[in-house]
Amino acid sequence: MAAKKKRVVSGMRTTGKLHLGHYHGVLTNWLKLQDDYDCYFFAADWHALTSEYQNPAIVKESTRDIFIDWLSVGIDPEKATLFIQSQIKEHAELHLLLSMITPLPWLLRNPTYKDSQVVGQGEEQATYGFLGYPVLQAADIIIYMANLVPIGVDQLPHVELTREITRRFNYLYGDTFPIPEPILTELSKVTGLDGRKMSKSYNNAIHLSDDEETLKNKVASMVTDVQRARRKDPGDPEKCNLFPLHPLYSQPEEIAEICSACPRAEIGCVDCKKILLRNLIRGLAPVHERQSYYQNHPQLLDDIIADGTEKALAITRETMLKVRAAVKLS
Ligand code: SF4
Known part of the structure; x- marks a missing residue:
């Protein structure tokens, strides 16, 4: 038994x-x-x-x-x-x-x-x-x-x-x-959009139900590595508020590329955000599909x-x- x-x-x-x-x-x-x-x-x-x-x-x-x-x-x-x-x-x-x-x-x-x-x-x-x-x-x-x-x-x-x-x-x-x-x-x-813990009370969250346009605006507004003021400044993924989302949504080779290019200023935060946005939209697509299904049933x-x-x-x-x-x- x-x-x-x-x-x-x-x-x-x-x-x-x-x-x-x-x-x-x-x-x-x-x-x-x-x-x-x-x-x-x-x-x-x-x-x-x-x-x-x-x-x-x-x-x-x-x-x-x-x-x-x-x-x-x-x-x-x-x-x-x-x-x-x-x-x-x-x-x-x-x-x-x-x-x-x-x-x-x-x-x-x-x-x-x-x-x-x-x-x-x-x-x-x-x-x-x-x-x-x-x-x-x-x-x-x-x-x-x-x-x-x-x-x-x-x-x-x-x-x-x-x-x-x-x-x-x-x-x-x-x-x-x-x-x-x-x-x-x-x-x-x-972490949330502003670098603090993601929380409703801080109004800094990316919601599971956010549509593509909202995701785009939120990712664009995310704080990255605060030491990296200009495109030519080297960045540090370890100190970047956005980077922890990459391992959750991006491919290992994309992550490896960012980790190598960011500290040499070979990638800008705008491009890094574009990679994340693309992967976030793809990762959440099946969730959004099921949300519509249950809303309609x-x-x-x-x-x-x-x-x-x-x-x-x-x-x-x-x-x-x-x-x-x-x-x-x-
Ligand atoms: S390139 Fe990416 S990992 Fe590096 S600081 Fe900008 S957003 Fe963060």
Whole structure:
């Protein structure tokens, strides 16, 4: 008999269109995981509201777009269960119960919360929901009895908090949940148009849904090696903001040529950008084709979400029966 696959849970906040940072940082890992694990991938619309509570329309809009992008890059609903967090109310119930047992100092020392206070987001961001989002995250994971959580190294403190909350629940009410382990994923370096991390908040992203004209304008506006002020100045791909996109989209011989020509000023940034643009358009063409397909088949998308929701609900209902019994609420 085949061994039971380990279960993986991961979500993505629905705060806007997906960009190349999401694709190369998260989705390429999901594509590998879906082949080897029992994967549950969800659109984290409740998490999105922790920062976008004043703009809920963007959350609604991006939820559908995110599913289209997932499917368009190759996330396969036959291999992974795809659903929307807010359609599974059991996450909220478990979040509430975990809130009862989570000591406040554990949340106050969360680096994301501390950083938001340092950069002066103040009361706007210091909501009860934002402070408590790691508890919701713990509920999202353990409600599926997950074994593994794929994360980048910067998210290790969050998974550690999930593990601490889970251990505390098991200690107080008896062994109920497996303690999930992090799987550290390799993060591709994708910087934004301006050299900072690609992010919606910096408005510096290349989106998976950008059309050719938009890609052209964005690539043309990209900061390259800031030391290379003129065409005749030698450049350094290592210090160039645009160069990291070449290994993701260009051919090895093109990359080798750029690496040899750039430091000798034998290629200008305008030509280097043209090579990248051509390859980017070619690389994203199949994604764009599938995006149009799903946009033109809304019923198919609804069915995929409905199937995933049904499967996720069956598991969470079973988990909550055990949880309510453990905390003597049944
Ligand atoms: S030639 Fe290419 S790699 Fe070199 S600095 Fe310009 S954009 Fe960057």
